[in-house]
Amino acid sequence: MIAMLSASQLADRLARDAEAVCRHYLSAGHRAGNYWIVGDVANSKGKSLYVHLSGPRAGRWTDAATSQYGDLLDLVRETCGLVDFRDVADEVRRFLSLPHPASSRRGDAHTDPPVDRPAGERARRLFRMTKPLGRSLADSYLRQRGILRAAQHQALRFHPSCFYRDLVTRRTLSYPALIAAVTDPSGAITGVHRTWLDPGGDGKAKVNDPRRALGGLLGNAVRFRFPGNAPVPVIVAGEGLESILSLAHVMPGMPMAAALTANHLSAFRLPHGCQRLYIAADADAAGRHGIEGLSRRAQALGILPLVLTPELGDFNEDLRRLGPDRLTVHLRAQLAPEDAQAFLPT
Numbered sequence: 001m002i003a004m005l006s007a008s009q010l011a012d013r014l015a016r017d018a019e020a021v022c023r024h025y026l027s028a029g030h031r032a033g034n035y036w037i038v039g040d041v042a043n044s045k046g047k048s049l050y051v052h053l054s055g056p057r058a059g060r061w062t063d064a065a066t067s068q069y070g071d072l073l074d075l076v077r078e079t080c081g082l083v084d085f086r087d088v089a090d091e092v093r094r095f096l097s098l099p100h101p102a103s104s105r106r107g108d109a110h111t112d113p114p115v116d117r118p119a120g121e122r123a124r125r126l127f128r129m130t131k132p133l134g135r136s137l138a139d140s141y142l143r144q145r146g147i148l149r150a151a152q153h154q155a156l157r158f159h160p161s162c163f164y165r166d167l168v169t170r171r172t173l174s175y176p177a178l179i180a181a182v183t184d185p186s187g188a189i190t191g192v193h194r195t196w197l198d199p200g201g202d203g204k205a206k207v208n209d210p211r212r213a214l215g216g217l218l219g220n221a222v223r224f225r226f227p228g229n230a231p232v233p234v235i236v237a238g239e240g241l242e243s244i245l246s247l248a249h250v251m252p253g254m255p256m257a258a259a260l261t262a263n264h265l266s267a268f269r270l271p272h273g274c275q276r277l278y279i280a281a282d283a284d285a286a287g288r289h290g291i292e293g294l295s296r297r298a299q300a301l302g303i304l305p306l307v308l309t310p311e312l313g314d315f316n317e318d319l320r321r322l323g324p325d326r327l328t329v330h331l332r333a334q335l336a337p338e339d340a341q342a343f344l345p346t
Helices: 005-015 016-024 072-082 084-094 119-128 137-144 240-249 261-266 288-300 315-322 322-334 338-341
Strands: 030-032 034-037 048-050 061-063 156-165 172-183 189-196 211-215 222-224 234-236 256-258 276-280 306-307
Touching: 005 016, 005 034, 005 072, 005 084, 016 034, 016 072, 061 072, 072 084, 072 156, 072 211, 084 172, 119 156, 119 172, 119 189, 119 211, 119 234, 137 261, 172 222, 172 322, 222 240, 234 240, 234 306, 234 338, 240 276, 240 315, 240 322, 261 288, 288 306, 315 322
Parallel strands: 234 256, 234 276, 276 306
Antiparallel strands: 030 034, 034 048, 048 061, 156 172, 172 189, 189 211, 222 256
């Protein structure tokens, strides 16, 4: 049956219409003789990547700048930011207008077994597919939130076309996304946090849940300004990515960690050599148990926990509505004098 095509058969079907595939997924490129020329798999303008459009190598492509190569299945995977084969196959069937296969019997010789890679591996692969944040839609999004120097943080990247699955309808879409690396105490990436963005620049994407995490979050966090393997005597830890980035905007030298949820904040592994822990709180009570849990663990380790509170709903709202100068004054009254002198502008 046509719906039960294997990976090689799907690739062959795409190769028959290689130019149509390129026009759809690499619309920034153009035809030149028997090749489709474009900048890269992210559909940038340029002439580094070329796709054979006909002949025995139809559908094969190579990026001369990065040495990447593959068939049109690989191209769909890269341009859409997909990871698992089942998602690639769904996207290809959608493009070819093929029906989706029903659940097959185990051992069916006409199907490829789904590849269920560990979430951490999928997260690392997605992060490798991202671009620098500077001058991207994600950088513009954060600037609209008052966070002006986010491109300095290596943990933040941009994906121009990140795969999104609607958990209710199971429909698959692609949106540009802000990607944040979740790391363990050694700096190894264990997961990613994705914020899908509106392609027109109007904030977050208009979907039910524009923020999702992938991979291992427990004990880990998105980290900013961590000094490698050196001791970290003072740190700010909090839940929300944008709240922590707002604090980093006015305290650019302070090590900070965004645990992303209240439960993960409670479980955050404190760094070696920590003496004082500032916990960034929101004005509501939603994350109170995370703050209380982390405070208890810090005290058990002999670390002094201190809670930082915003004037409004959260620190990003303070930054946007009250401005960085007033946020600085508000924080100065809450920090230990030596930390205010070391990390806040005079």
